[in-house]
Amino acid sequence: MTSTVKVQITVNGQPTSADVEPRLLLAHYVRDVVGIKATNIGCDTTSCGACTVLLDGESVKSCTVLAVQADQQEVTTMEGLSPSPDELHPVAAAFRQEHGLQCGFCTPGMVMATVSLLAENPHPTEREVRENLEGNLCRCTGYHNIVRAVLAAAEAQGGDS
Amino acid sequence: MAVYKAAGELAELAKQRAADLLEASVDDLEVADGRVGVRGTDTGVSLADLAAREQLKVETVFDSGAASFPFGAHVAVVEVDVESGKAVVDRIVTVDDAGPVLNPLLAEGQRHGGIAQGIAQALFEEVVYDEDGNPLTATFADYGFPSAAELPSFTLVDMETPTPLNPLGAKGIGEAGTIGATPAVQSAVVDAVSHLGVRHIDMPATPLRVWTAIQAATEGAK
Amino acid sequence: MIPVGFEYARPDSVDAALALLAEHGEDAVVLAGGHSLLPVMKLRLAAPELVIDIGKLAELQYVRVEGEEIAIGAGTRHRTLEASEVLAAECPLLAAVAHSVGDPQVRHRGTLGGSLAHADPASDLPAGVLALGGTVVLRSPRGERRVPVTEFYTGVFSTVKEPDELVVEVRVPRTGTAGWAYEKFTRRASTGPSSRWPWSTAGSGSSTWGRPRCGPGRPRPRSRAAPRSRRPRRSPTGTPSPPRTSRGPRSTVATSPGCSPGGR
Numbered sequence: 069m070t071s072t073v074k075v076q077i078t079v080n081g082q083p084t085s086a087d088v089e090p091r092l093l094l095a096h097y098v099r100d101v102v103g104i105k106a107t108n109i110g111c112d113t114t115s116c117g118a119c120t121v122l123l124d125g126e127s128v129k130s131c132t133v134l135a136v137q138a139d140q141q142e143v144t145t146m147e148g149l150s151p152s153p154d155e156l157h158p159v160a161a162a163f164r165q166e167h168g169l170q171c172g173f174c175t176p177g178m179v180m181a182t183v184s185l186l187a188e189n190p191h192p193t194e195r196e197v198r199e200n201l202e203g204n205l206c207r208c209t210g211y212h213n214i215v216r217a218v219l220a221a222a223e224a225q226g227g228d229s
Numbered sequence: 230m231a232v233y234k235a236a237g238e239l240a241e242l243a244k245q246r247a248a249d250l251l252e253a254s255v256d257d258l259e260v261a262d263g264r265v266g267v268r269g270t271d272t273g274v275s276l277a278d279l280a281a282r283e284q285l286k287v288e289t290v291f292d293s294g295a296a297s298f299p300f301g302a303h304v305a306v307v308e309v310d311v312e313s314g315k316a317v318v319d320r321i322v323t324v325d326d327a328g329p330v331l332n333p334l335l336a337e338g339q340r341h342g343g344i345a346q347g348i349a350q351a352l353f354e355e356v357v358y359d360e361d362g363n364p365l366t367a368t369f370a371d372y373g374f375p376s377a378a379e380l381p382s383f384t385l386v387d388m389e390t391p392t393p394l395n396p397l398g399a400k401g402i403g404e405a406g407t408i409g410a411t412p413a414v415q416s417a418v419v420d421a422v423s424h425l426g427v428r429h430i431d432m433p434a435t436p437l438r439v440w441t442a443i444q445a446a447t448e449g450a451k
Numbered sequence: 452m453i454p455v456g457f458e459y460a461r462p463d464s465v466d467a468a469l470a471l472l473a474e475h476g477e478d479a480v481v482l483a484g485g486h487s488l489l490p491v492m493k494l495r496l497a498a499p500e501l502v503i504d505i506g507k508l509a510e511l512q513y514v515r516v517e518g519e520e521i522a523i524g525a526g527t528r529h530r531t532l533e534a535s536e537v538l539a540a541e542c543p544l545l546a547a548v549a550h551s552v553g554d555p556q557v558r559h560r561g562t563l564g565g566s567l568a569h570a571d572p573a574s575d576l577p578a579g580v581l582a583l584g585g586t587v588v589l590r591s592p593r594g595e596r597r598v599p600v601t602e603f604y605t606g607v608f609s610t611v612k613e614p615d616e617l618v619v620e621v622r623v624p625r626t627g628t629a630g631w632a633y634e635k636f637t638r639r640a641s642t643g644p645s646s647r648w649p650w651s652t653a654g655s656g657s658s659t660w661g662r663p664r665c666g667p668g669r670p671r672p673r674s675r676a677a678p679r680s681r682r683p684r685r686s687p688t689g690t691p692s693p694p695r696t697s698r699g700p701r702s703t704v705a706t707s708p709g710c711s712p713g714g715r
């Protein structure tokens with residue numbers, strides 16, 4: 069048995085803290101320690117992006133980050149994005165509007181990857197959207213409506229070019 | 230279709246019961262907004278009230294008698310790098326005729342997903358084993374699953390030809406994308422290198438397979 | 452998948468990290484971005500007793516011009532390189548190579564030092580730094596040494612780095628406006644065995660300033676005539692190779708304006 073390490077991670081604006089095994093993955097910290105389940109674990113081999121969350125505002129695959137690596141940092145998951153179900157974050161709203169999901173398994177990861185992309189590049193071209201979603205796999209949609217949703221979200225957010 | 234038929238039969242049953250209750254002629258009744266009402270008046274009874282008095286239930290079977298035929302056409306434009314064998318899909322245009330569509334949003338989504346999977350089957354996806362039978366494509370790091378970066382946006386053309394075999398004229402859309410896109414893309418790849426003498430490439434047309442086919446054809450031509 | 456349990460240390464300076472490395476030797480492993488190490492640990496192909504996390508050491512994160520060279524801290528993330536104004540002006544090849552790595556999530560975590568130290572022949576940054584003829588700066592309690600990147604790699608997944616050494620810096624020349632091209636081809640198991648296909652998995656970069664080169668273990672440019680080599684599943688030292696992490700198949704061709712990509 070290895071020693072535990074105390075971590076303090078702000079999750080969706082709320083301070084959280086726990087003594088964790090160093091090998092605990094951030095995905096499991098969020099799902100099992102904090103207990104919020106929007107973040108999905110798909111491939112568990114850093115390929116599918118279903119587990120994407122924001123770490124200090126940047127997209128990361130939480131199945132490939134240790135909770136101890138996120139100590140003293142801020143994590144944002146899909147739960148932390150929209151103020152309420154009636155008041156969706158522009159990216160979540162665009163996914164709904166453009167039917168950017170079918171089974172929905174990839175969606176939390178896609179949405180978080182999109183939020184990060186638009187923070188870095190508020191006005192991406194279709195090509196840029198496709199290349200920047202390369203780390204997020206979707207079996208259902210063929211990406212067609214996802215790409216449309218991202219472009220619509222960029223439009224809706226306006227952003228400073 | 231069975232649901233459509235059952236709903237019609239249930240509405241008839243509700244009208245008969247309501248006719249007795251409201252002392253009206255069945256012909257004067259209409260079913261709307263969860264109520265059976267006498268046309269042109271405020272008089273009526275809710276379906277819930279009717280069902281509370283006596284269960285409203287029908288059982289029905291729908292048999293179309295024969296299979297309906299959704300049909301369509303898929304056209305793919307691909308670019309093949311003859312040096313590496315890599316193929317890229319530039320455009321894909323599809324017509325899928327499913328008959329009258331109740332929910333266009335869902336039907337389009339079904340087509341999108343199918344097209345992507347069809348392209349992937351033609352170019353990327355394959356379960357590979359080594360000579361000892363060990364799976365080499367056990368994770369998404371090894372299995373050729375396309376991301377958004379490997380696919381274009383799709384052009385869908387709508388066409389609605391009803392089938393006479395059922396009252397809604399609806400056919401089906403389930404596998405239209407996967408059925409059409411695969412041969413369209415695969416044939417486009419072969420066509421793109423046919424000037425070099427290539428006549429066939431096994432699926433998926435991976436760079437190795439395309440490159441090997443080009444080598445074989447051009448060696449043969451020498 | 453969950454790694455075998457390990458002890459964790461997060462030293463607050465490079466010196467403290469070096470002291471820990473010296474103390475624990477081969478039982479310890481350095482964790483930078485973790486995007487090569489953690490997948491391997493999750494598959495239990497590696498099970499270090501101590502993980503020394505250098506990922507938050509600000510003293511390893513910088514991109515700055517020093518004389519005729521650009522000095523880059525080993526802990527600098529791919530994303531920082533990709534977006535670096537210094538690189539855009541002084542060495543755009545390296546920024547483009549960093550941009551071609553994996554996907555944004557990987558680029559937000561992976562580091563230049565980790566990529567070079569990992570020595571995966573399929574990786575991009577070693578190819579870029581080789582093309583540029585850069586230098587790897589290694590530090591241990593015994594001191595610091597500068598190794599030309601052409602001498603850094605001894606094979607697939609192996610380098611001249613001693614167990615008590617850290618890569619602390621990578622130096623590349625200022626190429627300014629010299630023309631350049633970078634081409635990459637990603638291969639997967641389903642693409643077919645590389646032994647039968649002459650395209651190297653490694654990216655190769657070239658610039659009018661430097662010579663065309665490709666990644667570690669493959670000191671040869673990609674070309675049809677190149678000898679065919681098989682990507683080993685095991686390195687000469689017997690370290691199991693990590694899972695292939697590059698997605699594909701796809702090729703990325705990036706070039707400076709006015710420089711045509713040689714033979715796509």
Ligand SMILES: Cc1cc2nc3c(=O)[nH]c(=O)nc-3n(C[C@H](O)[C@H](O)[C@H](O)COP(=O)(O)OP(=O)(O)OC[C@H]3O[C@@H](n4cnc5c(N)ncnc54)[C@H](O)[C@@H]3O)c2cc1C
Nearest residue numbers: 481483484485486487488553561562564565566574575618
């Ligand atoms: C899905 C996915 C896709 C990827 N695609 C690509 C790609 O297309 N191209 C590409 O080039 N790479 C790719 N990578 C690899 C990625 O770039 C890695 O981040 C990088 O190779 C390793 O950097 P790291 O900082 O994450 O290192 P770590 O994983 O933390 O460490 C890797 C190794 O280097 C050692 N190490 C790290 N830093 C130092 C140091 N400063 N001094 C001494 N030793 C050190 C560690 O001990 C370990 O052995 C991909 C990875 C993933 C997960």
Ligand code: FES
Nearest residue numbers: 110111112117131
């Ligand atoms: S679960 Fe993390 S990338 Fe698939």
Ligand code: FES
Nearest residue numbers: 170171174206208
């Ligand atoms: S909506 Fe099902 S995987 Fe994307």
